Amino acid sequence: PGKYTLTYFPVRGRGEATRMLLADQKQEWTEDVVTGEIWQKGDLKKSCVFGQVPRFQDGDFVLVQSNAILRHLARNHGLYGQDAREATLLDMVNDGVEDLRVKYARLIYQNYDAGKAEYIEALPAQLRPFENLLAQNDGGKGFIVGKKISFVDYNLLDILQLHLVLAPNCLDSFPLLAAYVQRLNARPHLKTYLESEGRKQRPINGNGKQ
Numbered sequence: 054p055g056k057y058t059l060t061y062f063p064v065r066g067r068g069e070a071t072r073m074l075l076a077d078q079k080q081e082w083t084e085d086v087v088t089g090e091i092w093q094k095g096d097l098k099k100s101c102v103f104g105q106v107p108r109f110q111d112g113d114f115v116l117v118q119s120n121a122i123l124r125h126l127a128r129n130h131g132l133y134g135q136d137a138r139e140a141t142l143l144d145m146v147n148d149g150v151e152d153l154r155v156k157y158a159r160l161i162y163q164n165y166d167a168g169k170a171e172y173i174e175a176l177p178a179q180l181r182p183f184e185n186l187l188a189q190n191d192g193g194k195g196f197i198v199g200k201k202i203s204f205v206d207y208n209l210l211d212i213l214q215l216h217l218v219l220a221p222n223c224l225d226s227f228p229l230l231a232a233y234v235q236r237l238n239a240r241p242h243l244k245t246y247l248e249s250e251g252r253k254q255r256p257i258n259g260n261g262k263q
């Protein structure tokens with residue numbers, strides 16, 4: 054196995070954007086699967102800076118925070134835009150993806166049965182900014198910022214994949230986003246990962262709701 058290890062629960066959650074980035078970039082990594090009983094023991098939780106996972110090891114360099122992990126890999130694999138301006142735009146858009154991820158996680162873990170219909174009704178307004186961003190970049194035929202793929206593309210792809218499971222028609226009014234998902238899913242190395250047992254066996258969230 055390579056020098057990379059991802060320590061996380063056996064769910065997509067906050068680990069999946071990192072997994073898709075690594076797979077698409079032809080990187081190998083070790084999955085250090087955290088089960089409920091391992092987590093209950095408490096030692097791993099105590100070893101994590103903020104008491105939470107995902108945790109990522111790059112050789113002897115250890116970090117937590119899912120977005121910091123993505124940015125670390127972006128810096129080291131040329132996935133952070135072509136200049137400072139694109140890097141700033143990527144930070145801006147990734148914060149927008151994070152905002153939506155937090156809303157999604159709140160629905161899944163705190164309000165699924167009572168809140169699902171209302172969440173789906175309000176979803177177009179949450180997705181419209183990303184359709185607009187695509188439209189403003191080379192007609193939406195490429196990536197979310199600039200001319201090359203970036204760490205934000207993997208994070209945005211993950212959140213779009215999640216929402217397509219929650220609400221299969223959620224991209225019907227967003228042709229650029231729909232095509233974007235299909236285009237990224239078809240990237241050879243990513244496609245291989247998406248068809249892998251590891252990906253297919255992994256539940257989307259930690260409570261069986263999706």
Ligand SMILES: N[C@@H](CCC(=O)N[C@@H](CSC(=S)NCCc1ccccc1)C(=O)NCC(=O)O)C(=O)O
Pocket residue numbers: 062064066067098104105106107117118119120158162258259260
């Ligand atoms: N800002 C952090 C947040 C990390 C985080 O929320 N981690 C969760 C897991 S990731 C997630 S989306 N949590 C939602 C609920 C959940 C709990 C357990 C397993 C799966 C999901 C965690 O470690 N929970 C256990 C604990 O705090 O003792 C990040 O982006 O990495």
